[in-house]
Amino acid sequence: MTKDTGVESAATGFTDSRAYSMGDEPANGTATAVIEHMDEEEQKPLMEEEGNPTAGQVIEEWSGGTSVHGVALAFDSQSFRIWYRLLWGALVLTALALMVWQIESLIRQYRSFEVVTDTITIVPETMESLIRQYRSFEVVTDTITIVPETMEFPEITVCNTNYLSNWRSQVANITAPATEEELFQIITPVHEFVVYAAFNGREILNISQAFAPIVTDYGVCWQFQTTEHVIRPGQFGGLDVYVFLNQWDYTDDTELAGAMVFALTPGTNINTQLPFTTVSPGKFAYLKLRQFQYGREKQAPWARCYSEAPAYTQEQCRRNCLYKAAREQCGCRGWGDRLEPQETRLCYSQPVEDGACIFNLEQTLDGIRSCTGTDCSLPPCVETEYAVDMTDADPSDVFLSSLFGLYNLTQEDFLKNFASIHVNFDRIRFEEFTESKALTLNQLLGSIGGSMGLFLGISALSVFEIFGDLCIFRLIPGFFGYGTLHGIGGR
Numbered sequence: 001m002t003k004d005t006g007v008e009s010a011a012t013g014f015t016d017s018r019a020y021s022m023g024d025e026p027a028n029g030t031a032t033a034v035i036e037h038m039d040e041e042e043q044k045p046l047m048e049e050e051g052n053p054t055a056g057q058v059i060e061e062w063s064g065g066t067s068v069h070g071v072a073l074a075f076d077s078q079s080f081r082i083w084y085r086l087l088w089g090a091l092v093l094t095a096l097a098l099m100v101w102q103i104e105s106l107i108r109q110y111r112s113f114e115v116v117t118d119t120i121t122i123v124p125e126t127m128e129s130l131i132r133q134y135r136s137f138e139v140v141t142d143t144i145t146i147v148p149e150t151m152e153f154p155e156i157t158v159c160n161t162n163y164l165s166n167w168r169s170q171v172a173n174i175t176a177p178a179t180e181e182e183l184f185q186i187i188t189p190v191h192e193f194v195v196y197a198a199f200n201g202r203e204i205l206n207i208s209q210a211f212a213p214i215v216t217d218y219g220v221c222w223q224f225q226t227t228e229h230v231i232r233p234g235q236f237g238g239l240d241v242y243v244f245l246n247q248w249d250y251t252d253d254t255e256l257a258g259a260m261v262f263a264l265t266p267g268t269n270i271n272t273q274l275p276f277t278t279v280s281p282g283k284f285a286y287l288k289l290r291q292f293q294y295g296r297e298k299q300a301p302w303a304r305c306y307s308e309a310p311a312y313t314q315e316q317c318r319r320n321c322l323y324k325a326a327r328e329q330c331g332c333r334g335w336g337d338r339l340e341p342q343e344t345r346l347c348y349s350q351p352v353e354d355g356a357c358i359f360n361l362e363q364t365l366d367g368i369r370s371c372t373g374t375d376c377s378l379p380p381c382v383e384t385e386y387a388v389d390m391t392d393a394d395p396s397d398v399f400l401s402s403l404f405g406l407y408n409l410t411q412e413d414f415l416k417n418f419a420s421i422h423v424n425f426d427r428i429r430f431e432e433f434t435e436s437k438a439l440t441l442n443q444l445l446g447s448i449g450g451s452m453g454l455f456l457g458i459s460a461l462s463v464f465e466i467f468g469d470l471c472i473f474r475l476i477p478g479f480f481g482y483g484t485l486h487g488i489g490g491r
Contacts, residue, residue: 055475062470066462070095074314078404095455100186102451110444150229151428153199154289154386156239157262157270158211158421160193161278162250163219169251178349179408180215180342183335187220188246199226217336218260225266230425235286238424245281245417257281259419263289263386267310271319271336275388282415283392287423291430294383305381313383317376322361330357 053061063075074089154227169175169186177183190211197204197211204210211222230237243259250257260276268274279285296305306312323337323459333339347354400411407414439447452458458466 052478052481055478057129058474058478059470064472066466066470070456081201092456099451099455099458102449102455106439106444106447106451109194110439110441112438141434149428150231150289151233151425151430153226153228153230153238154291155266155268156224156423157214157216157221157264158194158224158241158243159216159218159221159260159262159276160189160243160245161256161258161260162245162247162254164251166251175351176351178345180346183215183220183346184213185472188249190222192246193243194222194241195244196240197224198240200228200231200237213269215335217272217334217370218270218337221260221270230428233425233428235422235424238422241421241423243419243421245419247281248419255263257416259421261287261388261421261423263287263388263423265310265384265386268313269310269316269319269336269338271315273315273319276396277388279390279419279421280392281417281419282394284395284420285392285422287421288426289387289388289424290389290426291386292385293432294385295432295434296379296381297435297437298381299437303381304378306375306378307380309380309383312380314376314379321376322358325361326358329361330354336360372426389426 015103060075060077063071066072070088070092074085074092077085165188166187168188172182174182174186178185190208190213194207194211197207208228211224213220214223224239224241245257245259247257256278258281259279261279262270262274262276264270264274277285277287297303298305310316319336320339321335323334323339326332326334326337326347327344329341330347330353331345332346332349333342334347347358400414403418404411404414409417450461452462456462
């Protein structure tokens with residue numbers, strides 16, 4: 001048989017493949033070299049004769065060079081038997097299913113916009129240094145213990161359970177005050193209510209200056225504020241107050257005898273929705289404080305909070321709604337109402353009508369519902385709260401005997417009208433609760449990458465190989481007539 005390595009057709013201008021016999025090779029230049037010298041019109045018949053590669057051929061050729069683990073073994077038909085290839089194909093599909101399931105779970109968790117709360121117990125040097133000290137650490141620690149020095153003291157408010165002075169009310173002929181001016185005429189002044197006070201072991205000489213009057217829903221109370229920090233916890237630091245209840249001056253509608261104590265962040269408006277501690281007459285009460293600070297996630301859509309305390313609290317939000325409803329429906333202003341205008345008459349200046357109207361608002365929730373556009377269900381994003389645990393004890397006979405002559409009272413009268421209040425932290429430390437995103441975008445991408453690498457060995461470059469090289473550069477161009485094994489990036 002004659003070997004002809006250069007038979008060309010004058011009509012078509014390309015090498016006739018039939019000219020090659022079995023085992024023959026093109027001499028000095030392949031068909032590819034010949035095709036490269038052909039123009040586009042001359043190449044068309046050859047391409048039609050050879051035919052475009054199928055998608056399976058393209059994928060098989062691509063799988064030989066991909067970095068995705070297992071794919072090359074599943075598609076290598078020349079080196080492995082069919083059962084071996086099917087085994088690897090099953091493993092790849094199983095790993096793919098697990099990867100998709102885990103990624104879908106991560107995305108669902110990310111889209112739920114959940115937050116997590118870290119509880120951190122901190123013992124600060126000073127309150128001012130807390131945030132700076134906490135943020136200076138590069139790692140997250142559940143509990144931080146630091147040698148304590150001082151603690152910022154909260155705002156302490158003391159109220160007599162008897163709102164008005166019966167004697168002064170009779171003298172002024174005012175039983176239902178309509179303005180704050182009338183209200184202050186018939187209350188017990190602070191120097192008659194607080195008979196002794198000391199802070200951090202030092203007596204407060206000017207009680208009228210140390211305790212400021214504040215009008216609340218409980219009447220006129222007396223508020224103690226200080227910039228001095230507490231040095232010692234327990235019994236030997238903090239605030240000591242002796243109050244004289246003067247039950248002889250109680251009004252007829254006063255049901256309870258004693259004093260109410262509030263421990264709050266400075267600037268918090270006292271109202272009937274806030275918790276308080278009641279101290280009974282004749283008792284020496286010890287109020288042990290614990291401080292909690294809350295920092296909630298502010299970034300939407302994870303945020304489930306609003307504004308900051310004390311400018312906003314859930315209790316004050318609800319109470320303001322009732323105040324607005326009382327102004328609109330009852331025509332009066334609550335005693336603790338700080339909304340403008342302040343010229344509106346005080347509620348209960350018409351006892352029967354105002355009492356029935358306000359009772360209806362509070363019992364039917366009409367006051368809350370009337371506050372349209374306000375969502376009082378959200379807590380403040382930044383908030384400081386104080387928990388109070390109280391224990392009390394009876395004064396000793398020796399101590400009482402030293403006071404009877406001072407106030408010219410019998411023991412029975414003294415125990416009915418005096419109460420001792422001691423307020424301080426049980427320990428110089430506080431707890432901070434910080435919310436953070438349960439899954440950030442960086443954590444999501446890292447988890448997805450870890451899942452892809454664990455199950456299929458896929459990296460960022462592998463993703464480009466699949467969607468870029470295989471799909472965009474090879475398979476998609478094949479649908480538009482550009483069908484080659486190596487795609488538009490090949491030679």
